[in-house]
Amino acid sequence: MHASLLLLLLPSLVSAAIFPSGSKVKMIDHSGFTKAMKQNETSIVAFVAPWCGYCQRMAPEYSKAAQGLDPLVPLYAVDCDEEKNKRLCGEQGVKGFPTVKLFPRGSQLPPQTFESNDRTASNFFYWASKKVPNNVKKITDVEDVDVWVSKNSKKPKALLLTPDKSTPLLWKVLSNKYRDSIAFGAMKDKNGKAAGALGFGKGGKEGKSVVVVYEGGKGGVYQGKLKKEPLSKFFDSLLSDVESASTLLSYPPSPSPSSSKPEAQTEVPSEPETAADPEPLKESVVESVGEGEGEVPEPEAGQRAKDEL
Numbered sequence: 001m002h003a004s005l006l007l008l009l010l011p012s013l014v015s016a017a018i019f020p021s022g023s024k025v026k027m028i029d030h031s032g033f034t035k036a037m038k039q040n041e042t043s044i045v046a047f048v049a050p051w052c053g054y055c056q057r058m059a060p061e062y063s064k065a066a067q068g069l070d071p072l073v074p075l076y077a078v079d080c081d082e083e084k085n086k087r088l089c090g091e092q093g094v095k096g097f098p099t100v101k102l103f104p105r106g107s108q109l110p111p112q113t114f115e116s117n118d119r120t121a122s123n124f125f126y127w128a129s130k131k132v133p134n135n136v137k138k139i140t141d142v143e144d145v146d147v148w149v150s151k152n153s154k155k156p157k158a159l160l161l162t163p164d165k166s167t168p169l170l171w172k173v174l175s176n177k178y179r180d181s182i183a184f185g186a187m188k189d190k191n192g193k194a195a196g197a198l199g200f201g202k203g204g205k206e207g208k209s210v211v212v213v214y215e216g217g218k219g220g221v222y223q224g225k226l227k228k229e230p231l232s233k234f235f236d237s238l239l240s241d242v243e244s245a246s247t248l249l250s251y252p253p254s255p256s257p258s259s260s261k262p263e264a265q266t267e268v269p270s271e272p273e274t275a276a277d278p279e280p281l282k283e284s285v286v287e288s289v290g291e292g293e294g295e296v297p298e299p300e301a302g303q304r305a306k307d308e309l
C-alpha cells in the first residue's frame with residue numbers, strides 16, 4: 001500500500017526538481033505557451049520529461065543560460081509527462097527528450113530546433129543571441145538619418161546612437177518586438193558628435209548611448225532608463241498615447257533637421273548586420289549539480305546579455 005502511494009507521488013516530486021530552485025526557467029503549460037507565443041519576442045522552450053537523464057543533465061546549463069539572457073530572451077520549459085501538456089508536445093513534434101526549440105518571434109516565424117547534443121549554457125546563450133531577428137537599420141552617416149526619417153514616415157522611428165561597434169542585443173530584441181509598428185535604426189556615435197550634428201545634445205559625450213525618437217516629423221531624446229522594461233513601456237505608450245509618451249522626450253530648442261531634402265538620395269546599404277561575432281564556444285566548466293535542487297549556477301563572463309544600452 002505504502003509503496004504504491006509513493007509511486008503515485010513520485011512523478012510530481014521529481015518534476016518539481018528538474019530545474020534548480022530560483023531558476024529563471026519558467027515552467028509553462030499549454031495556456032502559458034499560447035501566451036508566450038503572443039509576445040512577438042524571441043523565446044526558447046525546452047520540452048522535457050522528469051525521468052529523462054539528458055533533461056536532468058541539461059537543467060543546470062539551461063538555467064545558467066536563462067540567467068545570462070534574462071530579461072532579454074525568456075527560457076521556458078514544458079513537462080511533457082503531464083497529461084495536460086501532451087497535446088502541446090504532440091503538436092510541437094516532440095519525439096524525444098529534451099527537445100529544445102527557439103521561436104524567433106512568437107508564433108509568427110517558424111521555430112528552430114536545437115540540434116546539437118552539446119547542451120551547454122554557452123551554446124544556448126550564443127544560439128539565442130544569434131537568432132534574435134535583427135530589424136535594425138544600420139546608418140553610417142548623419143546625412144542618411146534624414147533620408148531614413150523621411151522614408152515611411154507613418155511609423156514612429158527610434159534611432160540609437162551608440163558607442164558600440166555592433167548593435168546591442170537589447171536594441172535587436174526591441175526591434176523584433178516592435179517590428180510592425182516602429183522602425184529601428186542604429187548609428188555608431190563614439191563621442192556624441194553625431195548626436196550634436198543631429199541637434200540633440202551638445203556633443204562630446206564620450207561613451208554614452210542616446211535614443212532619439214521621431215514621431216510626426218518631430219524628433220526628441222528619450223529621457224528614461226535605457227533598459228528593456230522602461231523602454232518597452234515607453235514604446236507601448238508611444239503607440240497608444242503619443243501625448244503622454246512625449247513627456248518622456250526632450251526636444252531640441254530649434255526644429256529638428258527633418259524634411260530638408262538631401263540632394264543625393266543615397267541608399268543606405270542594407271548590409272546584413274554582422275552580429276557580434278560569437279566567441280568560439282569554450283567548453284564550459286560543468287559543475288556537477290545534483291538533479292534539481294541546488295543553486296542556479298552563475299553565468300560566466302561574456303555569457304550575460306547586457307540589459308542596458
Ligand SMILES: *[C@@H]1O[C@H](CO)[C@@H](O)[C@H](O)[C@H]1NC(C)=O
Binds near residue numbers: 038039040177180
Ligand atoms: C504581435 O504582433 C501582432 C501582429 O503584428 C500584433 O497584432 C500584436 O499586437 C503583437 N503583440 C504584442 C504583444 O505586441
